[in-house]
Amino acid sequence: xxxxxxxxxxxxxxxxxxxxxxxxxxxxxxxxxxxxxxxxxxxxxxxxxxxxxxxxxxxxxxxxxxxxxxxxxxxxxxxxxxxxxxxxxxxxxxxxxxxxxxxxxxxxxxxxxxxxxxxxxxxxxxxxxxxxxxxxxxxxxxxxxxxxxxxxxxxxxxxxxxxxxxxxxxxxxxxxxxxxxxxxxxxxxxxxxxxxxxxxxxxxxxxxxxxxxxxxxxxxxxxxxxxxxxxxxxxxxxxxxxxxxxxxxxxxxxxxxxxxxxxxxxxxxxxxxxxxxxx
Amino acid sequence: xxxxxxxxxxxxxxxxxxxxxxxxxxxxxxxxxxxxxxxxxxxxxxxxxxxxxxxxxxxxxxxxxxxxxxxxxxxxxxxxxxxxxxxxxxxxxxxxxxxxxxxxxxxxxxxxxxxxxxxxxxxxxxxxxxxxxxxxxxxxxxxxxxxxxxxxxxxxxxxxxxxxxxxxxxxxxxxxxxxxxxxxxxxxxxxxxxxxxxxxxxxxxxxxxxxxxxxxxxxxxxxxxxxxxxxxxxxxxxxxxxxxxxxxxxxxxxxxxxxxxxxxxxxxxxxxxxxxxxxxxxxxxxxxxxxxxxxxxxxxxx
Numbered sequence: 001x002x003x004x005x006x007x008x009x010x011x012x013x014x015x016x017x018x019x020x021x022x023x024x025x026x027x028x029x030x031x032x033x034x035x036x037x038x039x040x041x042x043x044x045x046x047x048x049x050x051x052x053x054x055x056x057x058x059x060x061x062x063x064x065x066x067x068x069x070x071x072x073x074x075x076x077x078x079x080x081x082x083x084x085x086x087x088x089x090x091x092x093x094x095x096x097x098x099x100x101x102x103x104x105x106x107x108x109x110x111x112x113x114x115x116x117x118x119x120x121x122x123x124x125x126x127x128x129x130x131x132x133x134x135x136x137x138x139x140x141x142x143x144x145x146x147x148x149x150x151x152x153x154x155x156x157x158x159x160x161x162x163x164x165x166x167x168x169x170x171x172x173x174x175x176x177x178x179x180x181x182x183x184x185x186x187x188x189x190x191x192x193x194x195x196x197x198x199x200x201x202x203x204x205x206x207x208x209x210x211x212x213x214x215x216x217x218x219x220x221x222x223x224x225x226x227x228x229x230x231x232x233x234x235x236x237x238x239x240x241x242x243x244x245x246x247x248x249x250x251x252x253x254x255x256x257x258x259x260x261x262x263x264x265x266x267x268x269x270x271x272x273x274x275x276x277x278x279x
Numbered sequence: 280x281x282x283x284x285x286x287x288x289x290x291x292x293x294x295x296x297x298x299x300x301x302x303x304x305x306x307x308x309x310x311x312x313x314x315x316x317x318x319x320x321x322x323x324x325x326x327x328x329x330x331x332x333x334x335x336x337x338x339x340x341x342x343x344x345x346x347x348x349x350x351x352x353x354x355x356x357x358x359x360x361x362x363x364x365x366x367x368x369x370x371x372x373x374x375x376x377x378x379x380x381x382x383x384x385x386x387x388x389x390x391x392x393x394x395x396x397x398x399x400x401x402x403x404x405x406x407x408x409x410x411x412x413x414x415x416x417x418x419x420x421x422x423x424x425x426x427x428x429x430x431x432x433x434x435x436x437x438x439x440x441x442x443x444x445x446x447x448x449x450x451x452x453x454x455x456x457x458x459x460x461x462x463x464x465x466x467x468x469x470x471x472x473x474x475x476x477x478x479x480x481x482x483x484x485x486x487x488x489x490x491x492x493x494x495x496x497x498x499x500x501x502x503x504x505x506x507x508x509x510x511x512x513x514x515x516x517x518x519x520x521x522x523x524x525x526x527x528x529x530x531x532x533x534x535x536x537x538x539x540x541x542x543x544x545x546x547x548x549x550x551x552x553x554x555x556x557x558x559x560x561x562x563x564x565x566x567x568x569x570x571x572x573x574x575x576x577x578x579x580x581x
Contacts, residue, residue, distance in 0.1 A: 014358040014427040057436045058348040059383050059516070070336060074435060076381035098388040100379055103431045104338045104354040114388060143380040143388065145433070147352065148337055 016108055039214050047210040047258055052269040054186040062187020066179035071150035071172050075180045076143050077187040080135035093135035097123040097142045099176055105149040118173050125177045125226040125236040131190040140189055144176045150212045174199045177226050182266050193228035194266050195235055196259035200251040207251050225255040229263030303521045311509050323559055325513035330574040332455045340456030344448035350436040353448035355456050359468045360427040370417020370425040374403040376432045383437040398442050405529050409498040409537045424468050439515040440502045442527055450497055454575055458490050496531035499567045501560040505546040512559050528560040532568055
């Protein structure tokens with residue numbers, strides 16, 4: 001047992017060699033600045049390019065991989081399968097969601113643990129879209145793993161204690177929700193419609209659609225919508241921070257338009273997979 | 280004896296899929312008698328293997344390895360630590376193996392998979408004993424600062440031969456690793472920003488350029504199933520669940536034996552069977568070495 005460097009010293013305090021020039025936060029936004037370029041040189045109302053592919057995990061009933069810029073997510077769907085023994089009888093199906101992060105998802109190495117907040121929000125965003133009556137007494141499990149979290153790579157979080165506040169930004173949740181609904185469709189779970197989700201950050205006078213981690217750390221308010229584009233119904237709406245009414249209306253409209261477009265991309269990915277199967 | 284005989288009779292009438300699910304062992308043995316496996320491989324053939332380097336942008340080194348549909352994502356993050364008193368001029372490597380619930384229907388959140396700690400232990404034992412990494416190379420300032428290497432391996436899809444795929448991804452991630460440039464500032468190691476590299480003379484550079492780690496003997500492995508007189512290389516999870524005796528052989532690139540695991544099982548192996556496993560591994564090492572070389576040179580062209 002003498003040569004075990006891997007486990008004996010893990011408790012030792014380590015730190016990331018952080019770029020010292022980043023210690024003071026550079027002003028990202030001054031007053032009515034509108035010419036500011038976003039870190040990934042997008043326009044304010046421009047989403048990151050979205051990419052979906054089904055069938056990422058063979059051992060699952062259905063799965064999908066999504067990539068939005070640097071955000072990379074895998075969602076696996078298992079079931080419908082037997083509910084846990086301790087569960088009460090239910091004549092409609094159950095949905096069970098779990099979101100976890102890899103240790104290397106964030107710029108500073110994290111714990112890679114389950115994200116309870118996102119798990120319950122994912123559940124609530126999908127619940128309304130799934131026809132639970134089609135699988136009575138059983139459970140459908142939706143598990144998501146965030147391989148890499150959005151945000152430009154050069155952006156290093158200044159202090160570890162500030163990571164907590166960033167951790168609870170809406171962050172990768174819209175990607176997880178959209179990816180999960182593609183995975184559910186891949187698994188053949190009956191749904192009223194696909195769920196597409198988009199978020200908007202409010203920075204001063206400007207609205208930034210599909211923000212990355214860096215932008216979220218400067219935001220005054222955030223809005224996230226999960227909706228079923230074809231039915232024009234919202235399954236989840238989360239608003240935090242400071243919003244004026246006209247701003248809020250504008251952001252809503254922006255999100256709904258973007259999710260309609262996102263829905264089309266998700267649909268075309270599923271169509272492609274289905275036509276590949278037929279050949 | 281009623282059951283096997285009954286299945287013999289039924290097999291002619293039953294649909295293949297139903298037969299496979301009801302009498303899995305008999306189904307496999309029928310194939311084995313013809314020296315073929317249900318996925319059309321010969322007994323000694325491993326599945327298609329691919330490696331892609333630099334899969335994780337936020338890591339210092341990373342790789343994605345696929346053996347058949349078993350998929351492993353390995354990423355390395357470097358942090359600075361104070362070395363221990365016993366080894367003041369050595370860095371440290373910490374290896375974690377994760378099986379998140381996405382990888383298999385058997386893993387549920389909150390309940391870690393049984394296989395995960397076993398594979399993690401085998402991995403850290405194999406990597407530390409193979410001498411692939413020279414820990415002295417990870418030292419920054421003797422007695423003051425050294426690199427702590429965190430290697431995290433995630434199983435994205437579990438379909439048998441988990442250890443082989445995990446080891447392959449780990450090895451590939453290490454060969455992809457770029458040690459970041461750092462300098463000494465007030466007794467603390469800080470990152471050297473790219474643009475300041477020349478002008479910042481008062482800071483003492485510790486690691487001037489991004490460099491790669493020199494790797495010693497690289498370990499490669501092959502897992503085989505022993506069943507009666509048959510040896511099946513690189514099993515799928517279905518095969519692993521039906522026939523339970525596994526032998527894992529780890530050889531380094533110069534064909535020296537690094538480790539050999541046979542964690543029990545119903546079949547007691549003759550030495551000749553173990554030798555056959557080693558011979559199969561030797562062939563496999565050649566294959567894997569070439570795949571790794573190709574993946575590395577593919578990276579350099581880009």
